[in-house]
Each structure stands twice: as structure tokens, then as C-alpha cells.
Amino acid sequence: MGAFGHYLSAHFATLRLEFWGLLVGGLATGFIYAMVAIGYTLVYGVLRLINFAHSEIFMAGGFASYFVMKAVIGSSVPSGIASVGLVVLGIVVGGAASAMMALLLERVAYRPLRKRNAPKLAYLISAIGASYFLFNLAGKEFGRYNLSMPAPYVNHTVFTIFGAPVQMYYLVVLLVGVIMFVSLDRIVATTKLGRSIRAVAQDAETASLMGVNIDRTIALTFIIGGVFGGAAGFLFGMGSGVVFTMGFTPALKAFTAAVLGGIGNLRGAVIGGLILGVAESFSVAFVQAAFIDVVAFAILLLILMFRPTGILGERLGRSA
Amino acid sequence: MKLRLNKTVATVASSALLLMAVPAFGLASTSGAAVKAKPTYTIGYEGPLSGGNQQLGLNMVFGVQLAINQANATKKLPFKLRIANYDDQGSGTISPAQAQAAVNNKSLVAVVGPAFSGATKGAEPYYSAAGVATVSPSATAAALAFGTNNNFMRVVAGDDVQGAADANFLVKTKGAKTLDVINDGSFYGAGLSAVVASSAKSAGASVTTYTYPETGSCGGTASTSQYTAAATQIVAGGADAVFYGGYYCDFGLLLGALNSAGYKGMIMSGDGSWTTALIAGTSPASAANNVYLSEAGGGNANLTGKLAQQYKSISHFSANGATYAAQSYDATNMIIQALKTMKRSANIKVLRPALVKQLHKITFKGVTGVIKFQGNGDLSRSSIVDFGQVQSGAINAVGHS
Numbered sequence: 065m066g067a068f069g070h071y072l073s074a075h076f077a078t079l080r081l082e083f084w085g086l087l088v089g090g091l092a093t094g095f096i097y098a099m100v101a102i103g104y105t106l107v108y109g110v111l112r113l114i115n116f117a118h119s120e121i122f123m124a125g126g127f128a129s130y131f132v133m134k135a136v137i138g139s140s141v142p143s144g145i146a147s148v149g150l151v152v153l154g155i156v157v158g159g160a161a162s163a164m165m166a167l168l169l170e171r172v173a174y175r176p177l178r179k180r181n182a183p184k185l186a187y188l189i190s191a192i193g194a195s196y197f198l199f200n201l202a203g204k205e206f207g208r209y210n211l212s213m214p215a216p217y218v219n220h221t222v223f224t225i226f227g228a229p230v231q232m233y234y235l236v237v238l239l240v241g242v243i244m245f246v247s248l249d250r251i252v253a254t255t256k257l258g259r260s261i262r263a264v265a266q267d268a269e270t271a272s273l274m275g276v277n278i279d280r281t282i283a284l285t286f287i288i289g290g291v292f293g294g295a296a297g298f299l300f301g302m303g304s305g306v307v308f309t310m311g312f313t314p315a316l317k318a319f320t321a322a323v324l325g326g327i328g329n330l331r332g333a334v335i336g337g338l339i340l341g342v343a344e345s346f347s348v349a350f351v352q353a354a355f356i357d358v359v360a361f362a363i364l365l366l367i368l369m370f371r372p373t374g375i376l377g378e379r380l381g382r383s384a
Numbered sequence: 385m386k387l388r389l390n391k392t393v394a395t396v397a398s399s400a401l402l403l404m405a406v407p408a409f410g411l412a413s414t415s416g417a418a419v420k421a422k423p424t425y426t427i428g429y430e431g432p433l434s435g436g437n438q439q440l441g442l443n444m445v446f447g448v449q450l451a452i453n454q455a456n457a458t459k460k461l462p463f464k465l466r467i468a469n470y471d472d473q474g475s476g477t478i479s480p481a482q483a484q485a486a487v488n489n490k491s492l493v494a495v496v497g498p499a500f501s502g503a504t505k506g507a508e509p510y511y512s513a514a515g516v517a518t519v520s521p522s523a524t525a526a527a528l529a530f531g532t533n534n535n536f537m538r539v540v541a542g543d544d545v546q547g548a549a550d551a552n553f554l555v556k557t558k559g560a561k562t563l564d565v566i567n568d569g570s571f572y573g574a575g576l577s578a579v580v581a582s583s584a585k586s587a588g589a590s591v592t593t594y595t596y597p598e599t600g601s602c603g604g605t606a607s608t609s610q611y612t613a614a615a616t617q618i619v620a621g622g623a624d625a626v627f628y629g630g631y632y633c634d635f636g637l638l639l640g641a642l643n644s645a646g647y648k649g650m651i652m653s654g655d656g657s658w659t660t661a662l663i664a665g666t667s668p669a670s671a672a673n674n675v676y677l678s679e680a681g682g683g684n685a686n687l688t689g690k691l692a693q694q695y696k697s698i699s700h701f702s703a704n705g706a707t708y709a710a711q712s713y714d715a716t717n718m719i720i721q722a723l724k725t726m727k728r729s730a731n732i733k734v735l736r737p738a739l740v741k742q743l744h745k746i747t748f749k750g751v752t753g754v755i756k757f758q759g760n761g762d763l764s765r766s767s768i769v770d771f772g773q774v775q776s777g778a779i780n781a782v783g784h785s
Binding site for chain 2: 082085086089090092093141208209210212213214215218219221228229231233300302303304305307309310312313314317341344345346348349352353354356357
């Protein structure tokens with residue numbers, strides 16, 4: 065008891081000092097996971113398909129925004145309005161590139177299978193194959209080493225919360241995340257597009273009988289997932305640089321987050337992402353950095369044991 | 385009298401002709417032996433030529449190529465030389481396959497490398513079994529110098545020397561009283577940071593150790609988000625100095641995170657980070673300013689003057705800051721010197737172990753100093769560790785141990 069008590073008190077002491085810093089960092093990481101998770105959860109909800117190639121959609125956004133930032137910024141140090149403009153440019157470019165990649169994937173890897181009523185396993189193999197092809201192509205074309213993205217702003221501490229510095233990077237991620245998630249929520253809940261997505265997710269045949277264009281809805285679903293994935297790619301690239309394998313780990317974490325929050329459930333994806341990001345951040349302090357993944361998956365297992373459909377439950381799924 | 389071609393005459397005449405032909409054959413074969421071609425020997429280079437830390441390997445391979453080009457150009461050697469590249473990406477799991485490929489190359493006599501300590505650990509059993517000499521220009525992990533078969537040699541100091549020098553630099557020279565020592569979980573990083581931690585403790589500093597494994601962006605599997613949390617921990621701990629035992633790709637990510645978190649203390653790393661590619665991989669690049677680095681080469685060894693020009697013309701990057709290029713150049717030339725001065729068997733299986741013996745026997749004067757190996761493959765001379773500091777995109781020498 066003595067030794068364990070000592071361990072706990074030592075770590076709680078550390079935690080008090082670092083709590084807010086770890087929380088803010090964890091939320092930023094969590095928002096990035098949540099953005100990638102949106103792609104998984106939307107495609108699963110509508111098509112009942114786990115888009116394993118989504119990691120390369122994320123990577124495409126990262127690389128596209130890297131090249132644009134490098135061309136526009138070069139070695140200058142932007143500030144003020146120019147910085148805001150550059151961040152918006154990065155998001156737009158990343159989102160657009162990823163959306164195009166997602167559309168391409170849908171056309172080439174999934175639509176032919178859908179037209180032939182292929183078994184679910186075929187979609188899985190197609191997705192994995194597309195993923196391998198794409199990241200190896202990126203490795204061949206762009207080199208197999210980390211590329212550092214020129215920063216669109218000077219990363220200074222904007223303000224402090226209870227002593228923990230909140231840097232520009234965190235603010236950007238949080239702002240972009242909140243704006244994009246709230247917009248998506250509104251789109252899905254109120255617009256015609258949102259209604260058609262929910263209709264196709266619930267029952268595709270009936271929806272088509274009611275006049276919903278299935279192919280167009282599915283394409284738009286991929287596009288939305290792509291936009292979020294690409295924005296996440298840009299934000300991730302700003303923090304860690306871009307490399308051909310950048311999609312692998314974040315996408316795995318994001319998929320975990322989507323399951324954690326309830327696969328098919330958009331708000332669940334956001335919640336799952338945030339929980340995972342914060343848990344990772346705290347586990348670096350409480351346990352070792354090498355055990356981050358152990359903690360993340362242990363949390364997943366625990367939650368699934370008590371709520372198999374995830375925290376918010378499946379929502380966009382089919383009824384039968 | 386008319387000569388009549390009867391059987392007797394025909395037999396005698398043909399036999400005479402045949403007998404005359406025999407010395408002609410004999411002459412043909414001896415003159416053929418006199419113009420036999422020079423043997424071609426391959427010197428292998430094993431190191432990271434692709435992947436997150438490729439720049440370290442690229443710096444070295446051109447040192448080897450330069451030495452081979454110069455040797456072939458003299459046309460005075462009794463053999464021809466060729467290079468063979470074995471890309472192990474610095475990984476201990478890829479290196480065994482490359483080692484086997486090297487050993488199976490029937491003209492390969494020795495290897496310059498492996499460059500990384502983890503890769504050396506994985507590959508040595510294969511080189512050792514085949515008796516192939518491996519002269520490493522950079523594998524500094526202290527534990528390597530006790531392998532079997534004497535075939536591993538290195539032209540740099542071990543990490544027992546480098547780590548102690550680094551700790552003394554931070555604690556005694558720069559006056560750090562509290563030190564955070566980080567290891568990246570690699571064979572090299574773990575060894576170096578362990579030596580730094582224990583040396584710093586003996587020198588009276590208070591040491592905290594952390595482990596942040598190599599991330600997916602740099603060839604490992606960990607998540608890059610660990611550095612954000614790492615920076616928070618380090619800043620909260622408020623240590624005077626941070627020492628990172630690992631390679632430049634991950635160190636660059638850590639530097640970016642420390643800069644963002646507002647860490648104001650001293651930061652240092654070892655020879656795995658001494659490359660200008662560190663600055664290119666840090667975002668923003670100014671985060672790398674004032675970082676200290678160390679190198680186990682000794683005496684600020686760099687290729688200079690005419691050699692530097694020739695190096696630049698084949699590599700297309702500068703010799704200044706190309707860590708261990710000079711060591712690779714010396715290692716290759718020492719192998720060539722050993723080959724020149726020994727009896728070269730035509731049987732590669734005899735030649736390889738004989739070359740190992742010869743390398744242990746000779747003393748070679750290279751651009752990095754006088755090289756003579758101890759029995760365990762370590763350098764005989766006491767080694768100097770160089771220190772550098774990153775300033776505005778370049779690494780400037782700031783002293784030595």
C-alpha cells in the first residue's frame with residue numbers, strides 16, 4: 065500500500081501541475097481524430113462499409129496542403145490577416161484534394177462492386193488494396209521521409225488557462241473543429257442533403273423509391289468525409305509534418321474513436337475522438353508514452369463491454 | 385626416287401605434326417595466364433539509404449564511393465574495386481536480410497557499416513558466421529564491441545565515451561543542475577541515454593528519464609501526438625537541460641513541440657541528430673536554433689579542401705555537416721590498404737577472414753587520424769567527442785571533450 069500510495073501521490077502531484085496543459089493538448093489531438101472519424105462513420109452509416117482507404121484520403125489532404133503551403137509561404141513568416149487567410153487556404157485545399165481522392169475511390173474501388181452486388185468481403189479487400197496502392201505511390205513520388213510544412217503563423221502562446229499555455233496551433237484546431245462539426249450537424253439535421261443521407265442510411269431501396277438519387281447521395285457522403293479528412297490532414301501536417309505513412313496510426317485511432325462513440329453516429333464520432341485524444345494525452349503522464357495505445361484500446365474494450373453499440377449508440381444504421 | 389605416300393610415311397608425318405602442336409598449346413596457355421584480368425573486389429556499404437533517417441546513410445555512402453573512385457583511378461592497384469549498396473533503413477529487422485544478401489555476393493570482401501547500431505546488432509551474426517569484416521563508420525552503441533569472431537570494427541568512439549562526454553558538457557561545462565534524459569527506445573538511443581543519465585548523476589545533477597518511442601512518421605509505430613504531451617511534461621518539470629538519445633527525424637518533432645510549449649532550457653542530442661536535415665525537418669526551423677549536438681568522430685573530422693570538392697561533385701551536397709563521411713572514406717581506404725598489403729587468395733571464403741586478420745594487424749593514417757583497432761574492434765587511440773551548436777541553418781563547432 066505504501067509503494068502504491070507513493071506512486072499515486074507522485075503522479076497526482078505531477079497531474080496537478082500538468083493537468084490543463086495535457087487537457088488542451090489532448091483536446092486538439094482529439095479534434096483531429098474526430099475529423100477523420102467522421103469519414104469512417106458517415107460511410108459506414110450509409111453503406112455499411114468500413115472504408116479502410118480513408119487513411120490515404122487523410123494523407124492526400126496532408127500532401128496537397130503541404131505543397132500549396134510550400135509554394136505560397138516558402139520561407140517567409142506570415143502574421144495577422146495573412147495567417148488567417150493561409151489557414152483557410154490550407155483547409156480548403158486539403159479538403160478539396162481529399163474529397164477528390166474520396167470520389168475517385170468511390171468510383172474505382174466501390175461502385176463497380178455495388179453494381180454487381182458483391183459480397184461484403186470484396187469491399188474490404190478492395191479497400192485494403194486501394195490503401196496499399198495509394199500510400200506506396202505517395203512514397204515513391206514524394207520520398208519516404210518526413211516533410212516539414214512551413215507554418216502559416218507564428219506558433220506563440222495566445223493565453224494561459226490556470227498556468228497552462230494555449231498555443232496558436234491548439235486554438236486553430238479547436239476553432240476549425242468546432243465550426244466544421246456544428247456546420248455538419250446542421251446540414252445533416254435540416255437540409256435536403258442531410259435528409260437523403262439519413263434516408264439512404266436507413267433503407268436504400270425505399271429511399272430510391274421515394275425519389276432519392278442513391279448514387280449522388282453516396283458520392284456526397286464520400287465527399288463530406290473527404291473534406292473532413294483533408295482538413296484533418298492539413299492540421300496534422302502543421303503539427304507533425306507529412307509523410308507517406310502518416311495515415312496509418314491516426315486513421316486507426318479515428319476508427320477506434322468512431323466505434324467508441326457509436327459507429328454511424330456523427331456526434332458519437334466527435335465524442336469518441338475527444339475522449340481518445342484526452343486519454344492518450346493523460347496516459348503519457350500517468351503511464352509511459354509507449355503505453356498510449358494500450359490505454360486507448362483498453363478504454364475501447366471497457367466501453368464496448370458495457371455498451372456494445374458505443375457511447376451514443378448506432379444512429380444512422382439500417383433498421384433490419 | 386619418287387616419294388610414295390604409303391601408310392608408314394603418313395603415320396610418321398602426322399605424329400610429327402601432332403608433336404609439334406603440343407608445345408604450341410603449352411605456349412598458348414602460359415601467354416594466356418600472363419594477360420589474366422585483375423580480380424574485382426566489391427566493398428559493400430550497409431546503412432539507411434531510404435526512410436526517415438536516410439540522410440545519415442547518404443552522407444556516408446558517398447564517402448565510400450569517393451575512396452573507391454580514387455583507388456580505381458590510380459590504376460596501380462592489383463585489383464579493381466566496386467561498391468555495392470545494402471539499404472537497411474537503419475532497422476534491425478531489415479538488416480539481417482541485407483547482411484545475407486551481402487554475404488552471398490561472391491565478390492564482396494568487406495563491408496563499410498552497418499551504419500546504425502540497431503541494424504548492426506541484427507546483422508552481425510550473419511557477417512560473423514561468414515567471416516566478413518564490417519568496419520563501421522558510425523555504429524556507436526557500446527555493447528557492440530564485444531561480438532564474436534573479431535570481425536566488427538569501428539572508426540569512431542563508442543557511446544560509453546560519447547555519453548560521458550555529453551553529460552560532462554551539460555553538467556560541468558554548461559552548469560545544468562537538473563536534466564531530463566529522453567530515449568527513443570532504439571538500441572542506439574537507449575544505450576546512449578543510459579550512459580548520459582548515469583554520468584550526469586555521478587557528476588551531481590538530478591536526472592529524470594523519459595522514453596518516447598520512434599513515431600510512425602519516422603519509421604517507428606508511436607503516435608506523433610506523444611510529443612505534445614511530452615513537451616507539457618518537460619516544461620512542467622522545469623529542468624535546466626534536456627538530452628535526447630535518438631535520431632534526427634523524431635528529434636525534430638520533439639524540438640517543434642518544445643518550442644511551442646515555450647521551453648527555455650538547453651537542449652542537446654548525440655551523433656544521430658548531427659545533420660542539417662535536422663533543421664529541415666523541424667517546424668519552425670528556428671526551433672532548432674541553439675541546440676547542442678555531439679559527434680564521436682574525433683578532432684572535428686570533415687572532408688576538406690580538394691576532397692570536399694570531389695565529395696560534393698558526386699553527392700551534390702556539402703561535405704561540411706555530412707557526419708561520418710570522413711570516417712567512411714577512411715574505413716574504405718583502410719580496407720583497400722589491407723587488401724593491398726596481404727596475400728589475396730582466389731577463394732573468397734579464405735580471403736574474407738584473412739582480411740579481418742589484416743585489418744587488425746595494420747595501422748592506417750587517414751583524414752580522421754591514426755586508426756589501429758584493439759582486439760574487440762574499438763579504436764586504440766583515446767577518442768575526442770566534438771560538440772556543435774545549431775545556428776541559423778548550420779551546425780557550428782563549439783569545442784570538444
